[in-house]
Amino acid sequence: MTEQAAPTPRDPAASGKQESAAAHPQNPADFGRVDPDGTVHVRTAAGERVVGQMPDTPLDEAMAFYTKRYEALAVTVELLEKRIDAGSVSPDEAAHLIKKERQAIAEASAVGDLDALLARLDALAPKLAEQREVRRAEKAEHQAATRTTKEGYVAEAERLAAGNDWRGGVNKFRDLLEKWKALPRIDKATDDELWHRFSSARTTYTRRRKAQFAEQAHKRDAAADEKRRIITEAEALADSTDWGPTSGAFRDLMTRWKAAGPAPREVDDKLWATFRGLQDKFFEARTAANAEQDKEYKGNQDAKEALLAEYEPQIRPTDDLDRAKTAYRELLDKWSEIGKVPRDAIRPLDQRMKALENAIKKVEDDRWKRTNPEARARAEDTADKLRSQIAEQETKAEKAEARGDNRAAEQAHKAAETYRTWLEQAEAAVNDFSG
Incomplete structure (x- = not known):
């Protein structure tokens, strides 16, 4: 096979542009030759080099073998371009792959426009720089x-x-x-x-x-100790029949129990059940004793209610104060001779007695107010002063009319009328003391 003519030298960057403008328009075989002995050469911008030897093989088959290797390299470069364009590979990894691919192309046993493939790899550098910048910005934003x-x-x-x-x-x-x-x-x-x-x-x-x-935990333990002490005191009181003082003592213990605060939950529930049981024991006994006592006092209640029914109609202090006071004293004497009543009857009976006492006291107070010499003297003095003011205003009115000052005369008459209104009230107060 005769040696083929070398192609016209061209710029690698221009070659890259041509590759992107058309799908490999040149024949890869244009970039190499095969010697008669089967030695295959490739031509690049750096010169010609041997890529392999296939003796006893037709020259076109030998060339085809090495051009197919070139086409495989071209496919690899194209796939790398697409991955970088899609951003499916990081800039650093892409740079590593480019470096690896450049070395593979530089040492490739293939025939084709290897310079164009290198140019295509070089053309990826700006894209990598741009992607690095984008990733740096994204990283900064994420950070x-x-x-x-x-x-x-x-x-x-x-x-x-x-x-x-x-x-x-x-x-x-x-x-x-x-x-x-x-x-x-x-x-x-x-x-x-x-x-x-x-x-x-x-x-x-x-x-x-x-x-x-x-x-x-320390406070709960201290609370538990305090509640145990309270329970000990409650145990000594639970059987007491001294109802009043013991009821007060249990109230004091309950106040201390609340002030002690919570003990540990499992302990607190048990302590409370014990203390509550002691309280219930005492108060249930007191309730039973009071109920029995109330039965005994029911007759006293009936007697006091009968007294009230008898004396309430007689005690009418507004009609006859002296008679009402006498009747009330009689009621008190008889009332004190009767013993205690059931607890639930104490307040209603006391309220009825208090109502009689208040009625008498009110009439007495009203009478004192009407007969109080000092108060009567003050009321009469006020009335006298108002009469003087009326006379003075009437004199002013006469003088003003005499000099033709109608405005001053009208003001004096109005002042006199005001004092007359006050005088009526003062005289009414004086008349009250005459009742």
Whole structure:
């Protein structure tokens, strides 16, 4: 086979443009030759080199074998271009693949426009630079968002650490920690500083929580001891029949019980059941005793109600105060001779007696007001002063009319009328003292 003529040298970048403008318009065989002994050569901008030898093989088959290798390289470059255009490969990984592919092309045992393939690889550099810039911007944006999120977690952690949510705070910290772990790291200095704050907040909260629970446990144990002492005192009172003082003592014990605070739950319930049982024992006994006593006092109630029915119509102080007072004294004498009444009858009976007493007292007070010499003198003095004011205003009115000052005369008449109204009230008060 005769040596083929070398193609006209061309710029690799121009070759890349031609490749993108048309689908490989040149024949790969145009870039190589086969010697008669089967030695295959490829021509590049760097010169001609041997790519292989296929003796005893037709020259066109030998050339076809090595052009197919070139076509395989071209397919690899095309696939890499598409992956980079689609962004399915990172810029760093793409750069590694380009470097690897450049080396493969430079050392390839293939015949074709290898310079064009290299040019196509070179043309990917600006795209990689652009993608790196986009990824840097996205990374910066993601890191800023991550930092904001972590700062929010830190703020929440510090708020929890300063608070007293001893129950829910544990779960909230656990949730914050899981969310923190799911976030990517940002720059080391910032990430370490935020984590230090977050971790310190967790430690502070945990220590405060343990101290709080330890203090609560101490208080509950102290409350349990106090309640046991109260129960001991209640046991000594439970069988008492001194109903009044013992009832007060049990009230005092209940006040102390409430002030003691809660004991541990399982202990507190048992202690309360014991104390409550002692209370019930005493008060049930008191209730039974009172019920029995009320039966005895029922006759006294009937007697006092009969007295009231007899004397209430007689005690009418507005009609005859002296007679009413005499009847009331008789009622009191007879009332005191009758013994106690059932507890639920005490207040209604006392209210009826109090109503009679108040009626007499009101009439007495009214009579005193009407006969009080000092009050009568003050009322008469007020009436005299008002009469003087009326006379003075009438004199002013006469003088004003005499000089033709109608306005002054009218004002004096009005003042006199006002004083007359007040005089009527004052005279009525004087007349009250004459009743």
